Amino acid sequence: MDDRVLMATKQWTLVQPVVSAFVGAIVRDFAARDDVLQEIAVAILESYDHYDASRPFQAWALGIARNHIRIYLRRQKSDRLTFDEKVIASLADTFDGMTEEARALDRLHVCVSKLDTKALELLDMRYSQDLKPAAIAARIKSTPNNIAKALQRIRDVLRDCVRKQTAAEAYE
Numbered sequence: 001m002d003d004r005v006l007m008a009t010k011q012w013t014l015v016q017p018v019v020s021a022f023v024g025a026i027v028r029d030f031a032a033r034d035d036v037l038q039e040i041a042v043a044i045l046e047s048y049d050h051y052d053a054s055r056p057f058q059a060w061a062l063g064i065a066r067n068h069i070r071i072y073l074r075r076q077k078s079d080r081l082t083f084d085e086k087v088i089a090s091l092a093d094t095f096d097g098m099t100e101e102a103r104a105l106d107r108l109h110v111c112v113s114k115l116d117t118k119a120l121e122l123l124d125m126r127y128s129q130d131l132k133p134a135a136i137a138a139r140i141k142s143t144p145n146n147i148a149k150a151l152q153r154i155r156d157v158l159r160d161c162v163r164k165q166t167a168a169e170a171y172e
Helices: 003-026 030-046 058-075 085-113 117-128 133-140 146-169
Strands: none
Touching: 003 030, 003 058, 003 085, 030 058, 030 146, 058 085, 085 146, 117 146, 133 146
């Protein structure tokens, strides 16, 4: 497999869930949905040489998906429940934006999983149990100020971890 095909495949694998959800929001028939997705994947591989790497791959892939959905909908003209171009464009923009939020949450999840037990307990008490620093301090026999500082340090560690992951993904 040459480098171009390998890179296209890697990038397609990352965005395929979003493109699939976008297609699924418009194409209701399961078999047709699979066919359209397969056509999109082939089109992405075939036209990867035209992809401008300075632009987000996901937006480019969603643009290809929009074109293939348009073709599908033209073939389905007898179906009175089809979307117009503005709705399709709006859905594509929405799905494109949702993915970055999902990636950010995935990064945060990875960072949280790296925390020690004490930090996880503090986060649980603060954010799952919705306890204020004073209530947490009373539970673990500390001061509210120490708890607030510990929570701030944990948030700083998480923020740095997410930033490092984001930067690392940009260089992949």
